[in-house]
Amino acid sequence: MKVYQTNEIKNIAILGSSGSGKTTLAEAMLYEGGVIKRRGSVEAGNTVSDYFPVEKEYGYSVFSTVFSVEWQDRKLNFIDCPGSDDFIGGAVAALNVTDTALMLLNAQYGLEVGSINQLRYIERFNRPVLFVVNHLDNASSDYEGTVAQLKERFGNKIVPIQYPVNQGFGFNAVVDVLKMKMYRWKPEGGVPEVLEIPDEETEKANELHQALVESAAEHDDRLMEKFFDEESLSEDELRAGISAGLITRGMFPVFCVCAGKDMCVRRTLEFLGNVVPTVDRMPRVKNTEGREIAPDANGPASIFFFKTTIEPHIGQVSYFKVMSGKVREGDDLHNADRGSKERIAQIFSVAGQTRNPVGEIWAGDIGATVKLKDVRRGNTLNAVKGSDYAFDFIKYPNPKFRRAIKAVNEADAEKLSELLTRMHEEDPTWIIEQSKELKQTIVSGQGEFHLRTLKWRLENNEKLSIEYLEPKIPYRETITKEARADYRHKKQSGGAGQFGEVHLIVEPYYEGTPARDVYRFGNQEYKLNVRDTQTIDLEWGGKLVFVNCIVGGAIDARFLPAILKGVMARMEQGPLTGSYARDVRILVYDGKMHPVDSNEISFMLAGRNAFSAAFKAAGPKILEPVYDVEVSVPADYLGDVMSDLQGRRSVIMGMNSEKGYEKLSAKVPLKEMASYSTSLSSITGGRASFTMKFASYELVPADVQEKLLKAYAENQEED
Ligand SMILES: Nc1nc2c(ncn2[C@@H]2O[C@H](COP(=O)(O)OP(=O)(O)OP(=O)(O)O)[C@@H](O)[C@H]2O)c(=O)[nH]1
Numbered sequence: 001m002k003v004y005q006t007n008e009i010k011n012i013a014i015l016g017s018s019g020s021g022k023t024t025l026a027e028a029m030l031y032e033g034g035v036i037k038r039r040g041s042v043e044a045g046n047t048v049s050d051y052f053p054v055e056k057e058y059g060y061s062v063f064s065t066v067f068s069v070e071w072q073d074r075k076l077n078f079i080d081c082p083g084s085d086d087f088i089g090g091a092v093a094a095l096n097v098t099d100t101a102l103m104l105l106n107a108q109y110g111l112e113v114g115s116i117n118q119l120r121y122i123e124r125f126n127r128p129v130l131f132v133v134n135h136l137d138n139a140s141s142d143y144e145g146t147v148a149q150l151k152e153r154f155g156n157k158i159v160p161i162q163y164p165v166n167q168g169f170g171f172n173a174v175v176d177v178l179k180m181k182m183y184r185w186k187p188e189g190g191v192p193e194v195l196e197i198p199d200e201e202t203e204k205a206n207e208l209h210q211a212l213v214e215s216a217a218e219h220d221d222r223l224m225e226k227f228f229d230e231e232s233l234s235e236d237e238l239r240a241g242i243s244a245g246l247i248t249r250g251m252f253p254v255f256c257v258c259a260g261k262d263m264c265v266r267r268t269l270e271f272l273g274n275v276v277p278t279v280d281r282m283p284r285v286k287n288t289e290g291r292e293i294a295p296d297a298n299g300p301a302s303i304f305f306f307k308t309t310i311e312p313h314i315g316q317v318s319y320f321k322v323m324s325g326k327v328r329e330g331d332d333l334h335n336a337d338r339g340s341k342e343r344i345a346q347i348f349s350v351a352g353q354t355r356n357p358v359g360e361i362w363a364g365d366i367g368a369t370v371k372l373k374d375v376r377r378g379n380t381l382n383a384v385k386g387s388d389y390a391f392d393f394i395k396y397p398n399p400k401f402r403r404a405i406k407a408v409n410e411a412d413a414e415k416l417s418e419l420l421t422r423m424h425e426e427d428p429t430w431i432i433e434q435s436k437e438l439k440q441t442i443v444s445g446q447g448e449f450h451l452r453t454l455k456w457r458l459e460n461n462e463k464l465s466i467e468y469l470e471p472k473i474p475y476r477e478t479i480t481k482e483a484r485a486d487y488r489h490k491k492q493s494g495g496a497g498q499f500g501e502v503h504l505i506v507e508p509y510y511e512g513t514p515a516r517d518v519y520r521f522g523n524q525e526y527k528l529n530v531r532d533t534q535t536i537d538l539e540w541g542g543k544l545v546f547v548n549c550i551v552g553g554a555i556d557a558r559f560l561p562a563i564l565k566g567v568m569a570r571m572e573q574g575p576l577t578g579s580y581a582r583d584v585r586i587l588v589y590d591g592k593m594h595p596v597d598s599n600e601i602s603f604m605l606a607g608r609n610a611f612s613a614a615f616k617a618a619g620p621k622i623l624e625p626v627y628d629v630e631v632s633v634p635a636d637y638l639g640d641v642m643s644d645l646q647g648r649r650s651v652i653m654g655m656n657s658e659k660g661y662e663k664l665s666a667k668v669p670l671k672e673m674a675s676y677s678t679s680l681s682s683i684t685g686g687r688a689s690f691t692m693k694f695a696s697y698e699l700v701p702a703d704v705q706e707k708l709l710k711a712y713a714e715n716q717e718e719d
């Protein structure tokens with residue numbers, strides 16, 4: 001492959017809901033581009049893009065796949081992204097390193113929830129969009145309905161460039177109103193006949209052509225002037241106008257394909273080659289410092305790694321985009337994120353798992369390399385040591401589904417944790433947490449299916465059996481009123497004795513709670529003398545305020561840290577259910593020592609038990625994590641989704657409509673979100689989606705607290 005210059009390179013993400021035909025389109029493009037000699041199919045499990053065993057097993061994409069097609073002196077780099085929401089991570093990474101989004105729509109279903117989710121990301125990245133309507137050979141294909149949905153959402157930014165003449169079974173022709181020609185294919189697809197537009201189509205074609213001319217003229221003043229003078233534009237002028245409209249997202253052209261039959265694929269490649277913007281025409285990216293970096297081939301060499309795969313027989317394959325300069329085989333580069341040095345032994349242009357060596361690659365281009373020592377996804381390598389070129393800007397969506405994971409055979413535990421780290425490198429939305437608190441390894445992902453895929457890979461690729469368990473909930477404990485307690489720890493039965501007595505008061509503590517020094521319990525008033533206050537930010541959230549009010553040397557100052565240690569031990573394993581405690585103020589105001597037997601352990605135990613007793617007397621409550629949940633659902637399912645949420649102890653916070661979809665926001669306890677993704681998809685037939693984000697800790701209702709205390713007590717008995 002020749003070395004392509006920055007202004008000859010186009011990076012395109014192929015997006016669209018699951019089943020819209022992205023992988024099939026990729027296959028047809030590779031075939032028309034001469035990269036493969038025969039087209040494979042998803043059904044046969046022999047496509048270039050879905051080459052992972054799990055993808056062949058399931059019959060759809062799990063990972064994004066990079067491939068390139070050389071077309072009319074342009075290098076078109078594509079990333080075929082998985083369409084399922086569960087595998088959204090691949091699309092998010094792709095959108096970070098590509099410029100144009102090719103959104104494939106299934107003419108049978110039009111704008112699906114999957115397409116709308118991805119459109120939100122595309123909007124967030126402000127990417128130019130080309131809509132391509134596929135499955136036109138399907139009996140229930142509805143091209144007009146699909147375009148109408150697009151217009152309802154984007155108004156007159158939607159500009160059809162083609163329309164099918166005979167959609168449905170037997171589809172084989174489109175009218176192209178940029179070229180003002182009709183294209184017709186033989187059953188095997190490929191190269192079309194280019195024909196004059198038949199009479200019965202001319203009126204419609206002219207109407208659409210006029211709309212295209214007007215829209216193209218809108219995006220370029222020079223063209224607008226020409227349009228006012230002559231009311232028409234040449235093909236090249238149309239292309240220039242469309243290109244300008246694409247870059248500003250003022251225009252979303254609509255194309256047609258039948259990927260399954262390889263029809264209109266060449267025309268799409270031609271349009272991509274001629275019209276969508278090259279890297280150098282796109283807004284500049286910013287480095288992590290916010291400084292704009294030009295994709296300048298004469299700049300310092302800098303490459304950003306956006307994807308990793310682990311492949312049999314070769315190990316880690318790292319995919320990168322050249323952010324600046326040129327990279328050659330043999331270059332030594334510096335890792336801006338990890339400080340290590342790397343030799344780029346080989347550089348490849350890729351098509352799925354096929355890698356073709358290329359000696360050199362320029363700014364804007366996408367390539368791959370292997371056998372790197374210490375590079376992770378998100379790292380940047382620079383020719384200049386200490387350069388501020390670093391680009392780790394990929395923000396993956398919050399997880400929505402979590403499970404505890406365990407190797408069936410204890411002996412495999414270590415291997416499992418190594419494999420999980422590797423899987424996370426391949427798909428960063430598989431989030432692995434070794435939770436000290438829950439004493440579980442928690443795997444979080446985008447949905448039940450996402451985690452089932454992980455299980456499939458571990459069991460089939462790595463021959464390691466695992467099981468998923470209910471993840472525990474990271475509850476918290478706190479108190480709701482003040483209480484006083486004292487505890488004497490005494491052990492004086494032979495050998496080294498132990499003695500320590502601690503008197504303390506506890507009360508709830510929140511930011512800004514005023515300090516007090518007078519407390520009343522029963523008829524007795526306690527006037528305290530604050531000597532020293534320590535405010536501790538607890539690693540699990542919340543605060544502990546430890547106040548030393550000891551007077552008259554009742555407890556020697558050297559034992560205060562031991563008392564605090566004892567208290568912290570109980571804060572780490574709360575008195576109610578062994579969960580972390582938070583937001584408590586403790587005032588140690590009295591105690592007793594023994595001249596010989598008092599030591600650290602004595603006061604640690606006395607402190608812990610006095611605190612425990614006071615805690616239990618202070619209206620102790622359990623807190624649960626509550627999440628902000630936002631559900632996007634078609635209006636006709638709103639009622640069912642609302643009542644389902646109400647059955648999950650949720651508080652509905654608000655609702656607003658967004659073009660045929662209702663957006664519902666609610667606060668829901670994590671406990672009630674366990675398998676929400678599965679229920680939501682069964683309630684709405686997969687036509688809804690949601691996001692969830694930790695919001696706060698809230699008191700659990702009394703009945704829930706009761707159940708938790710009972711379960712904990714039963715557990716204690718069993719141990
Ligand atoms: N009839 C018909 N079937 C098609 C067409 N394009 C794709 N298909 C079929 O639709 C199914 C889904 O195609 P894929 O290419 O896997 O779809 P995808 O968009 O990659 O799906 P994900 O990988 O899940 O995102 C397969 O069975 C294809 O054979 C088409 O133009 N016409």
Ligand SMILES: [Mg+2]
Nearest residue numbers: 022023060061
């Ligand atoms: Mg696919």
